[in-house]
Amino acid sequence: MNRPTDVGRRSRPPLALVGRTGSERGPAPPPRPEPDPVRPDRESARAATHPARRRGASSGAARTPAGEPDAERLAAQLRERTSDLQRLKAEFDNYRRRVHRDRLAVGQIAVGNVLERLLPVLDALAEATAQGELTGGFRRVAELLEAELASLGLTSFGAAGEPFDPHVHEAVAYTPPERTGPATPGATDERTVCAEIVRRGFRVGDRLLRPAEVTVTGRPPDPQGDQLA
Numbered sequence: 001m002n003r004p005t006d007v008g009r010r011s012r013p014p015l016a017l018v019g020r021t022g023s024e025r026g027p028a029p030p031p032r033p034e035p036d037p038v039r040p041d042r043e044s045a046r047a048a049t050h051p052a053r054r055r056g057a058s059s060g061a062a063r064t065p066a067g068e069p070d071a072e073r074l075a076a077q078l079r080e081r082t083s084d085l086q087r088l089k090a091e092f093d094n095y096r097r098r099v100h101r102d103r104l105a106v107g108q109i110a111v112g113n114v115l116e117r118l119l120p121v122l123d124a125l126a127e128a129t130a131q132g133e134l135t136g137g138f139r140r141v142a143e144l145l146e147a148e149l150a151s152l153g154l155t156s157f158g159a160a161g162e163p164f165d166p167h168v169h170e171a172v173a174y175t176p177p178e179r180t181g182p183a184t185p186g187a188t189d190e191r192t193v194c195a196e197i198v199r200r201g202f203r204v205g206d207r208l209l210r211p212a213e214v215t216v217t218g219r220p221p222d223p224q225g226d227q228l229a
Contacts, residue, residue, distance in 0.1 A: 108153075108204065108205055108207065111152055111204060112204045112207050112209060115149060115152065115154045115202070115204055115209060116202075116209045116210070118149065119202055119209065119210060121145075122145075122146065122149070122200075122202075123199065123200075125145070128142075129142065152204070153204045153205050154202060154203075154209075155202070155203055155204070156200045156202050157200070157202075157203065157212060158194065158197040158200045158212030158214060159194070159197065160194055160195060160196060160197060161193055161194065163192070163193055163194075164192040164193055164194055164214070164216050164218075167208075168203075168208060168211050168212065169194060169201070169212050169214050169216075170213050171214060171215070171216045172198055172214065172215060173215040173216075174217070175195050175196075175215055175216070175217045176217065177217050177218060191218050191219060192216050192217070192218040192219045193216065193217060194214040194215070195214070195215045195216055195217040196214065196215045197212060197213075197214055198213040198214060198215065199212065199213040201213075
């Protein structure tokens with residue numbers, strides 16, 4: 001068997017040398033994709049607009065460096081909000097009471113104005129009753145009318161013998177004690193009382209609709225003033 005000659009050996013390039021030189025290397029690996037410079041901005045915008053991330057950020061900001069919530073600051077805010085609510089509730093309660101009181105006052109004024117217009121009717125009925133002209137069914141109607149007006153708060157006052165009060169009585173005449181006939185109850189030289197009721201007075205609630213017109217007796221009138229003391 002013939003051995004291979006040296007010429008045959010030299011005609012084959014050494015396998016160890018193929019690919020070791022820079023010019024003989026295979027295709028270079030594909031380049032790595034560079035990071036998108038726009039992506040961090042998108043992530044930041046998404047984190048800013050996402051409610052859960054905002055809450056997480058705010059809760060993280062509300063924590064101390066040790067990671068515990070700021071209990072004292074939260075408790076102070078709670079006390080402040082509670083105080084605001086209590087103050088608002090007190091103001092609303094006062095407003096509600098004031099409105100209720102104003103409504104009652106307006107209602108009493110309206111009722112009083114109507115009743116004041118009916119006082120001449122009551123005077124005519126009282127005069128007819130005193131003269132015996134109001135009998136039968138008419139008397140019954142007058143009694144029902146007075147009862148209905150009383151249910152609205154209308155009350156009459158004025159009686160012989162009661163002390164004279166210039167705030168609710170209007171003196172139309174003075175009669176010396178010796179001329180009053182039978183002694184008027186309560187009449188003395190130091191005290192002025194009502195001797196006769198000329199016209200009844202009326203009030204509704206605390207509002208005076210009309211003072212009672214009376215004649216007085218007892219202590220003489222004060223010459224320095226128009227009203228009897």
